[in-house]
Amino acid sequence: MMEQSEQTDNAFLSGRDELFVIKLSNVFYMEADDHYTHIYYGVDQHFLVPYGLSAVEKACTVHAGNPRHLMRLGRKYLINLDRIGYINFVKGTLTLVDLLGKSANLNVSKPVLRGLSNLIQSNKT
Secondary structure, three states: OOOOOOOOOEEEEEOOOOEEEEEHHHOOEEEEEOOEEEEEEEOOEEEEEOOOHHHHHHHHHHHHOOOOOEEEEOOOEEEEHHHEEEEEOOOOEEEEEOOOOOEEEEEOOHHHHHHHHHHHHHOOO
């Protein structure tokens, strides 16, 4: 399913008759959908891969080492930390902004949002 290579900005998912290349620095966020994953490059730009989010996350780690700009949020999301625009703890939403300035709101549990906020604030120096 996954091939080993030197560290790169791309993750590769390969099946019997197909190869998916994921440009990690351009990822907006990834969303689990049962045994599939939606990979978003922007609000209106995404594609579906026939692999679960855990397999996609593993491919990102195998090929890019530990991509610091990607972070797993619960079972459902893998987000690009560089795209965070707003966190609302009361509503339990995380707003991400793509490269075109369009935003997407993700529903995330309050404890996960608090942990994310603490991580962001501790890394600002």
